[in-house]
Amino acid sequence: MTSADPRPAESILRRLIELIDAQDWDGLRTVLAPDVTVTFAHTGEQFDRDGYIALNRDYPGRWFLEAQRVVADDRSGAAHALVFNADRSEVHHVGSFASVADGLITELTELWVELTEPDPERRPASGLS
Numbered sequence: 617m618t619s620a621d622p623r624p625a626e627s628i629l630r631r632l633i634e635l636i637d638a639q640d641w642d643g644l645r646t647v648l649a650p651d652v653t654v655t656f657a658h659t660g661e662q663f664d665r666d667g668y669i670a671l672n673r674d675y676p677g678r679w680f681l682e683a684q685r686v687v688a689d690d691r692s693g694a695a696h697a698l699v700f701n702a703d704r705s706e707v708h709h710v711g712s713f714a715s716v717a718d719g720l721i722t723e724l725t726e727l728w729v730e731l732t733e734p735d736p737e738r739r740p741a742s743g744l745s
Contacts, residue, residue: 625693625716629686632712632721633697637681641673649720657727668724677701681710691716699728 628647635643645665654663663671684696692715699708708730715723 624688624690624719625714626686626688628716628719628721629688629693629695629712629714630683632714633681633683633695636672639673641669644669644672647721648724649717649722652721652724654724654726657725658729688714 631647632644635647648665648668650665652665652668654665654668655661656663678701680700680702682698682700684698686693686695688694692713694714695712697710697712699710700706708728710729711727713725713727714721
């Protein structure tokens with residue numbers, strides 16, 4: 617990322633996903649502000665920088681992240697990523713919402729959901745499936 621980057625939050629969110637996917641825990645530290653607050657919206661848990669890095673580092677098994685979409689401006693952004701194990705027998709979606717200042721994530725909210733089958737009783741909107 618350069619100082620002329622018009623969407624630094626997009627670059628930082630993409631880098632966050634790449635670093636976690638690569639299991640580069642020292643690199644992950646370089647995109648998180650020292651006083652970052654990470655909130656899991658689905659559980660209400662909050663983590664500081666070291667806690668968030670430890671959570672990712674120590675989570676059992678080998679997990680991969682794949683960015684699906686990132687939208688951002690200069691101060692904030694949102695990312696949708698797939699998180700999956702090696703054989704893709706477990707797939708999760710994570711929505712990450714970040715605030716950025718001085719090239720670092722200062723606040724991060726994540727929302728995790730599991731991939732499930734649709735309710736057979738539910739009908740999609742007309743023309744959509």
